Amino acid sequence: MTAQRTLATARRVLRQLSHDPRTIALMLGVPLALITLLYWAFHATPQTFDHIGPALLGIFPLIVMFLVTSIATLRERTSGTLERLLSMPLRKADLILGYALAFGLLAIAQAALATGLAVGLLHLSLAGSTWLLLLVAVLDSLLGTALGLFVSAFAASEFQAVQFMPAVIFPQLLLCGLFVPRGAMPTALSYASDVLPMSYAVDAMTRVSRETSVTGDLTRDLAIIAGSALLVLGLGSATLRRRTP
Amino acid sequence: MTWGAPARTIHRVMNSDVPAVRAAGLTVARGARTVLKGLDFTVPRGQVTGLLGPSGCGKSTLMRAVVGAQAKVTGDLDVLGRPAGHPALRSRVGYVTQAPSVYVDLTVRQNLDYFASVLQPGTARADRRSTVQRVLAEVDLTSRADNLVSRLSGGQRSRASLAVALLGTPELLVLDEPTVGLDPVLRRDLWNLFHRLAADRGTTLLVSSHVMDEAERCDRLLLLRDGQLLADDTPEALRARTRTQTVEDAFLHLVDQAAHRQEATR
Known part of the structure; x- marks a missing residue:
């Protein structure tokens, strides 16, 4: 019963998106354009592209899914459909998993395209397996979905929801090791970097691109990403209230 | 949750002397304001x-x-x-809020199909389709069934919202x-x-x-x-x-x- 409600919700979310081809095009196309731009900008120093490329393949799915989920759930809250669904025999987990499933599928498509472009056409050096890279991208997107769902509870309007992106994502971007290696940061920031989930998203991508085998460190990174996604999903589900003031 | 027809009848007969709603001293506060003051x-x-x-x-x-x-x-x-x-x-219990609560980026039929599968998961697709057809007729929206809700007028949107509540025969x-x-x-x-x-x-x-x-x-x-x-x-x-x-x-x-x-x- 529950699985059917989850599947129905995922199908509904995808149907909503299917009526909005421009959003789909932006979600899938913008990362491709940015990766190409990056490749072009670092044309003279391909080793820099090899350094930043994998990190971006981890960051894109996280950011895009964060944005889409926070807006989609905010809409669900403000349009009254959430209140209606919660007055029906639907478990909160059915709803959240439905969203996670729909956006997870989209994330796979996005990650497959981005990876295909970076590795296939732009010769990004990848030591590990492409499948592993895809797995990391999907976990990153689930983390983005979880964060988006959570912050949407604190946004009363689309204006506020969009502002949560610099508030929640940018600090993680600055401290994830992309700009300054995590070990070279001031101690306080290095600790902050250790507790922010995006750091592990970027670390995992970097490891997959450099190491041929699955190391213990990679497994740990993946577990941390999945664990944070589940934790934040749990927190997000606590913000879906059946009774509101 | 699927209800067998006979079980439902028995249930109703057993409870028929219980009123649908019974309130005693019902009080609701919203913020500092008491909105409902001890209703019976x-x-x-x-x-x-x-x-x-x-x-x-x-x-x-x-x-x-x-x-x-x-x-x-x-x-x-x-x-x-x-x-x-x-x-x-x-x-x-079926509930229709004052503001229409349906997905504006879905068609009326897609809305009904989704809510029907939330209310009665496991129903065969054909049964679900006929239920959707029935409620569309009840609110007189059959001709607009495949239009996006965002393209409908205000009155049509509220009827789409009402149709959702009629799905599960509450x-x-x-x-x-x-x-x-x-x-x-x-x-x-x-x-x-x-x-x-x-x-x-x-x-x-x-x-x-x-x-x-x-x-x-x-x-x-x-x-x-x-x-x-x-x-x-x-x-x-x-x-x-x-x-x-x-x-x-x-x-x-x-x-x-x-x-x-x-x-x-x-």
Whole structure:
């Protein structure tokens, strides 16, 4: 019963998106354009592209899914459909998993395209397996979905929801090791970097691109990403209230 | 949750003497304001009960309390023999909010199809399709079924929202101002539908409105003003008691009476 409600919700979310081809095009196309731009900008120093490329393949799915989920759930809250669904025999987990499933599928498509472009056409050096890279991208997107769902509870309007992106994502971007290696940061920031989930998203991508085998460190990174996604999903589900003031 | 038809009948017969809604000392606070002030009333089964009163008097809050969406409810509030908001009631109570709550970026049919699979997962696709077809006809939206909700007019959107509530054949339907902004013909059709649901399926309907002429169409009335009940009666009894011609006059009479009483006690 529950699985059917989850599947129905995922199908509904995808149907909503299917009526909005421009959003789909932006979600899938913008990362491709940015990766190409990056490749072009670092044309003279391909080793820099090899350094930043994998990190971006981890960051894109996280950011895009964060944005889409926070807006989609905010809409669900403000349009009254959430209140209606919660007055029906639907478990909160059915709803959240439905969203996670729909956006997870989209994330796979996005990650497959981005990876295909970076590795296939732009010769990004990848030591590990492409499948592993895809797995990391999907976990990153689930983390983005979880964060988006959570912050949407604190946004009363689309204006506020969009502002949560610099508030929640940018600090993680600055401290994830992309700009300054995590070990070279001031101690306080290095600790902050250790507790922010995006750091592990970027670390995992970097490891997959450099190491041929699955190391213990990679497994740990993946577990941390999945664990944070589940934790934040749990927190997000606590913000879906059946009774509101 | 799928209900076998015989089980449902037995269930109804067993509970038929329990009122659909029973409130005693129902009080609701929203922020610092007390919106409902110790209400006592019952809503009998299988009838159309109108909840009438000026806007801002607490109608929506009362309805939200009945469906279990309202926080900070004190006093007793039983719905179909269980405390309001009980998980077992979620498949037995249908609720339509004042603002249409459907997905604007889906077609009417896609909306109904989704809510139908939430209400009755595991139904065969063909059955679901015929249920959707039935409710589309009931709210007269068959010709717009494959239009996106965002392309519909305000009245059509509220009918799409109403259609969702008709999907699961609920025992209690709570409708918050379902006829606002509709033309007279459609309004009449909907009221006929409400009475048909009550007569044919034994559905209990609690319908709010701030338009007094709709009161005449109800079997029973709850008149609410400023969070207090002015009357809980049939329209005929109300007119007879206040010696007035219309429910609107009766309402005004009761408001004046309450004001007098307040002055006398001052």
